[in-house]
Amino acid sequence: MPGKVVTVTSGKGGVGKTTATANIAAAMALKNQKVVCIDADIGLRNLDVVLGLENRIVYDLVDVIEGRCRLRQAMIRDKRLPELYLIPAAQTRDKSAVSPSDMVRLCNELKPEFDWVLIDSPAGIERGFRNAIAAADIIVVVTNPEVSAVRDADRIIGLIEAEEKGPAQLIINRIKPDMVKKGDMLSPDDVLELLAVELLGLIPEDETVITSTNRGVPVVIDGKSRAGRAFRNISQRLLGERVPFASIEESGGLFNQIGRIFRKGGG
């Protein structure tokens, strides 16, 4: 069976797209899936540093597209995980170096060899975003429980629907349960009600994301990290396993409500 292409996007920058891409990819690789990540943020490459592979780049995505190297030569293998590869973005070019049809061609070449092709989209709604979603089978939208991130997520979800690439699946990142309990942060229920999309995962704010990113190690490898667990749950859901939202991601009442909302509204 050919692999699936999953694009991680958001509209707003800085909500955690790259962290989500890196960790979902690593979690899938831990489940013995063969995974390749593509950094589609040309000119602002970052997936390489988040994955800790920055010192091994020789060729990049634009080199592949423009025929300066073979696809294999641009794929960096992560030696810590069984089957995880990265195709880095070019750092000295811009988004116009790649077209949506280039991305479709590239993904068609990768799909027979991999279980999953994960694409880290740039922020924004322009060319880079169009490139990133062109080949997608599944589009994951990352947002934070903040007005600006929610508004941009809504815009992106609308564009995904207009392109008939939907329905998008939502990850709410950087949730602070204490603030939600006090009524000082939009709850996951609030965000889901506003955006009216299917929920894929809830990630609590967690300092281990920062420390592990400092080291270039995906946080999913840390068995004790709450964010790591949430990312592992997301990858399991993408693999078709039914992981309830209640009780697993967080103890306490907050996340118990989510399961209900999801079952009622999701689909």
Next chain:
Amino acid sequence: MAGFFDRLLSREPKSAYQAKERMKLVLVHDRSNLSPQALEQLKDELIEVISRHVNIDTQGMRVEITKEGREQRLIADIPIKTLAKRRMG
């Protein structure tokens, strides 16, 4: 402790509630690409057109965008002034 009682007595809604209420409105107008001003203008034009054909109660009229999931609908609820009502008024 004072802070707690201040909050207990204060009438200001929680910030998350305010965020949600603001976003509800913003998203309706973002999605439809129809600003509150444009909606108001649409309402005025509707009144003008419909009044040519039937006598309507412009005070009781509502024109609004409703949503069901991600689908939006423009709803116009326009009471017609009946002869009986006019006699009563």
